[in-house]
Amino acid sequence: MExxxxxxxxxxxxxxxxxxxxxxRIIARAECVHLAFEGHCILDDVSFDLLNGKxxxxxxxxxxxxxxxxxxxxxxxxxxxxxxHLNLNGRSFDAVRTQPERLARAGLGRLxxxxxxxxxxxxxxxxxxxxxxxxGLNPAxxxxxxxxxxxxxxxxxxxxxxxxxxxxxxxxxxSSGDKLSVGQMKRxxxxxxxxxxxxxxxxxxPLAGLDRDSVDGLVSLLNRLNQEQGKxxxxxxxxxxxxxxxxxxTWYLEDGRLFKG
Amino acid sequence: MNYIFHLLIYFEIYVIVAMSLNxxxxxxxxxxxxxxxxxxxxxxxxxxLMLKSGFSFLPALAGAAIAAGVMSLLVSLPTWRFxxxxxxxxxxxxxxxxxxxxxxxxxxxxxPYGLAGIPKPALLNSIYATQESIFLFYGSIVVxxxxxxxxxxxxxxxxxxxxxxxxxxxxxxxxLPVRLLKIESFLIASAMVGVAGGMYxxxxxxxxxxxxxxxxxxxxxxxxxxxxxxxxxxxIIGAAVLIAIPEILRFLALPDAIAANMRLLVYGLLLxxxxxxxxxxxxxxxxFE
Numbered sequence: 001m002e003x004x005x006x007x008x009x010x011x012x013x014x015x016x017x018x019x020x021x022x023x024x025r026i027i028a029r030a031e032c033v034h035l036a037f038e039g040h041c042i043l044d045d046v047s048f049d050l051l052n053g054k055x056x057x058x059x060x061x062x063x064x065x066x067x068x069x070x071x072x073x074x075x076x077x078x079x080x081x082x083x084x085h086l087n088l089n090g091r092s093f094d095a096v097r098t099q100p101e102r103l104a105r106a107g108l109g110r111l112x113x114x115x116x117x118x119x120x121x122x123x124x125x126x127x128x129x130x131x132x133x134x135x136g137l138n139p140a141x142x143x144x145x146x147x148x149x150x151x152x153x154x155x156x157x158x159x160x161x162x163x164x165x166x167x168x169x170x171x172x173x174x175s176s177g178d179k180l181s182v183g184q185m186k187r188x189x190x191x192x193x194x195x196x197x198x199x200x201x202x203x204x205x206p207l208a209g210l211d212r213d214s215v216d217g218l219v220s221l222l223n224r225l226n227q228e229q230g231k232x233x234x235x236x237x238x239x240x241x242x243x244x245x246x247x248x249x250t251w252y253l254e255d256g257r258l259f260k261g
Numbered sequence: 262m263n264y265i266f267h268l269l270i271y272f273e274i275y276v277i278v279a280m281s282l283n284x285x286x287x288x289x290x291x292x293x294x295x296x297x298x299x300x301x302x303x304x305x306x307x308x309x310l311m312l313k314s315g316f317s318f319l320p321a322l323a324g325a326a327i328a329a330g331v332m333s334l335l336v337s338l339p340t341w342r343f344x345x346x347x348x349x350x351x352x353x354x355x356x357x358x359x360x361x362x363x364x365x366x367x368x369x370x371x372x373p374y375g376l377a378g379i380p381k382p383a384l385l386n387s388i389y390a391t392q393e394s395i396f397l398f399y400g401s402i403v404v405x406x407x408x409x410x411x412x413x414x415x416x417x418x419x420x421x422x423x424x425x426x427x428x429x430x431x432x433x434x435x436x437l438p439v440r441l442l443k444i445e446s447f448l449i450a451s452a453m454v455g456v457a458g459g460m461y462x463x464x465x466x467x468x469x470x471x472x473x474x475x476x477x478x479x480x481x482x483x484x485x486x487x488x489x490x491x492x493x494x495x496x497i498i499g500a501a502v503l504i505a506i507p508e509i510l511r512f513l514a515l516p517d518a519i520a521a522n523m524r525l526l527v528y529g530l531l532l533x534x535x536x537x538x539x540x541x542x543x544x545x546x547x548x549f550e
Contacts, residue, residue: 074434104436116431118424120491120546129424130435134417137438139445142416143409149416156417196436 025052026087027200027232028073028095033082035065035072035256042068043079044256052087052199055226055233057243059261060253066236067113069253070202073234074110075100088199105132109198113205115185119178123169123188126177127160128153130196156195163191167221183214190221200232201225207239215242222246266392272504273399274461277406279484279496281453284410286482287490287545288419289446290426293352295336296481298359299329299451301473303458305363308376308468318383322459329455330448332359337447341440344429356475363470375469382463399460406453407493413449414493422446423491483528487535489545498544503528 028050035043042065050056060066071077073084075095084095088107095103104110117126134156136142136149164170167187172180180188186206193201206222207215223246225231237243244250250261278300285291303325310316310324340351363370370376382389382398389395413419424432425439432439462468480503488499507524515523535542 076430076434099433101433101436101438104434110434112431112434116428116434118427118431120427121420121423125420125423128417129420129432129437131417132436132438136417137421139413139416139418139449142413142418146412153417192435 026050027052028087028234029083029085030073031083031085033069033072033079033084035068035077035079041256043072046082046253046256046258048251048258050200050232050234052232053226053230054249055222055235055247057240057247057250058234058236058253059238059240059250060236064253065256066253067204069258070110070204070234070236074108074202075103086200089197104196104198107197107199109193109196109201111186111189111193111201111203111206113208115182115189117177117180117185117188117192119176121177122173123164123175123177123180124157124160124173126188127163127191127195128156130192131156131160132196160191160195163194164188166194167191168217181214182209183211183218186210186218187221190225194225198231200234203233203235203237205236205238207237207242215239219243219246263392266396268504268508269396270392270399270464272500273396273403274457274464275481275484275500275504276403276497277457277460278454278481279488279500280407280410280493281450281457282481282485283490283493283496284413284422284446284450284453286485287492287495288414288422288426289443290429291443291446292349292482294349294475294478294482295352295356295359296450296454297473297475297477298356299332300454300458300461300477300481301359301363301468301470302332303329303455304462304468304473305370305376305458306455307459308379308462309369311380311463312376312378318380318459318463321463322456325455325459326452327455329458330452333447333451334444337444341443353475356478360470360474363473370470373469373471375467377467379462379466379468381466382460395464399464402456402460406456410453411493418442418445480528483532485542487531487542489542491541491546492544495542495545499542502531502543506531 026049030046030048033043033046046069058066068077072079073095075098078096086093086095086103086108091106093103093106118129121129134149134152135145136153142149161170161173164173167190169184169187169191172184177188206218210218219242222233226233226246235243235247252259252261278296282296285293306328307321307325310321316324336355343351364372382395384398389398421437421442424437425442429439484499484503485496487502488497489495506527510520510523510527
C-alpha cells in the first residue's frame with residue numbers, strides 16, 4: 001500500500017489548486033489533515049485527492065476515524081492542522097473554515113450512520129426540507145411574496161416527487177418519516193441529498209442494518225447515481241463484497257492514517 | 262355580560278401570547294421562560310408611546326412589536342448557540358433582568374407604582390370604549406396574526422423550523438441556516454407577544470411590573486403545554502382552559518388567600534397530569550421533550 005500523503009504536492013498554492021480542480025476535476029482535496037481528541041490521534045496526516053464522478057470505498061476497523069473523516073470533510077469538525085478544499089458545482093470552498101450548512105447548500109450531501117430523517121415530517125416533507133433555495137425560507141418574503149413562494153413550492157414538490165421516484169419511494173410520500181424500515185429511511189435520505197443537488201455524497205455505512213435484498217437494491221441505486229448522474233461518492237462501509245464492485249478506488253484508514261488500496 | 266366580554270378579551274390577548282410562544286416551543290423547539298418579559302416590553306412601550314409621545318393605538322402597537330423584537334435580537338444574537346437547559350437558564354436570566362429594570366427604572370416606568378391613564382384602543386378616529394367593541398377589534402387582530410402564523414407554518418420557513426426542531430444536526434446537513442432560523446423565530450414570537458402586551462396595556466389602562474413576572478411566564482408556558490404544541494388550535498385551547506380555571510375557582514367562594522394558592526395548586530396538578538397522561542397536550546401535534 002502506498003501512503004496517499006506522498007502523492008500530494010504539498011507546496012501547491014490555493015490558486016493553483018482551484019485551477020487544477022477545474023482541469024482535472026478534483027472535487028475534494030485534503031492536505032495533511034490532523035485531528036486529535038483528548039490527546040488521542042484520530043486523523044494523522046491524512047491527504048487525498050477525490051476526483052469528480054468517482055466512487056471511493058473507505059474501509060477501516062471500528063474507531064479507525066472513518067466517520068471523523070466524513071465529519072471533517074463536511075465541515076462539522078475542524079481539524080487541528082491541515083487543509084480541506086472542496087470544489088462544488090463550480091465554486092471553491094475552504095471546508096475547514098466554512099459552516100457545514102453552507103457546504104451542504106453548495107452541493108455536499110451527507111448520509112448519517114443513524115440516518116437522521118425528521119421524524120415528525122412525512123417522507124415528502126423530509127425531501128422538501130432540503131430545498132434551501134426557496135424564497136419562502138425567508139419569513140418576510142413568505143408573507144410578502146406569497147404567490148411566488150407557492151409557485152416555487154409547487155415546483156420543489158414536483159422535483160421532490162421525482163427524486164422519490166428515482167429512489168423507489170414515491171408511493172410512500174405521505175408516510176411519516178419514523179414509520180419506515182431502515183432501508184426505506186436510507187432511500188429517503190438519499191432523495192433528500194438529491195433534492196439539494198448534492199454533487200459530492202458522503203455516505204456513512206449505507207448498508208448497515210439492511211437485509212440482502214435491500215443491500216442489493218441500495219448498492220444498485222448508488223451505482224446508478226454514480227454512473228448515470230455522475231455523483232461523486234465517498235462511502236464508508238464494512239461490507240466489502242457488496243460495495244467494492246461499484247467503487248473505482250478503495251481507501252483504508254488505519255490508526256488515523258489513510259492508505260490507498 | 263360585561264364579565265363575559267372581559268374574559269373573552271383576556272382570552273384573545275392570551276391566544277396571541279400562546280400562539281407566539283408556540284412558534285418558539287412547538288415549531289422551533291426552543292423552550293423559554295421569559296415570554297412575560299417581552300410581553301412587558303410591549304406593554305410598557307405602547308403605554309409610554311401613547312402617554313408621553315402622543316401616539317395613537319396602532320402606531321403604539323407597532324412600536325411595541327419593534328421594541329420587543331429588538332430586545333429579542335439583543336438576546337438571541339449572542340446566545341443562539343445555547344440549547345436545552347442552557348437556553349432555559351438564559352431565558353430565566355432575561356426574565357429576571359427585564360423585570361428588575363421595569364421595577365427599578367422609575368424615571369421611565371414609574372417603578373412599582375406603574376403607569377395609569379393609558380388611552381383605550383382606537384382605530385383612526387373611533388375609540389373602542391365598550392367591552393363589545395374592544396372584543397371585536399381585538400378579535401380581528403387575533404385573526405390577522407393567526408393567519409400570518411398559518412401562512413408561515415405552511416411555508417418553507419415553517420417546514421425548516423420543524424426540521425430544526427426535529428434534528429438540528431440533520432437540518433444543518435441539508436443546508437438549513439439554523440442560526441438565522443432561531444433568530445427569526447425569536448424575533449417574530451417576541452414582536453407578536455409585544456403586540457399582545459400593547460393590547461393588554463390599552464385594555465386595562467394601567468400597568469405595573471407585577472403583570473410581567475416569572476409567574477406570568479410560567480402561566481404562558483402552561484397554556485402552550487396544556488393546550489398542545491405544533492399547531493394553531495393547541496395554544497387556543499390552552500389559553501381557554503387556563504383562563505377558565507381561576508374563574509371556576511372564583512365560584513367556589515374560597516377566601517382570597519386560599520384562592521390564589523389554590524389556583525397555583527391546580528396549575529401544578531394540571532401540568533403533572535398532562536405530562537403523564539397526554540404529553541403532547543390536549544390538542545397538540547408535537548410532543549415537546
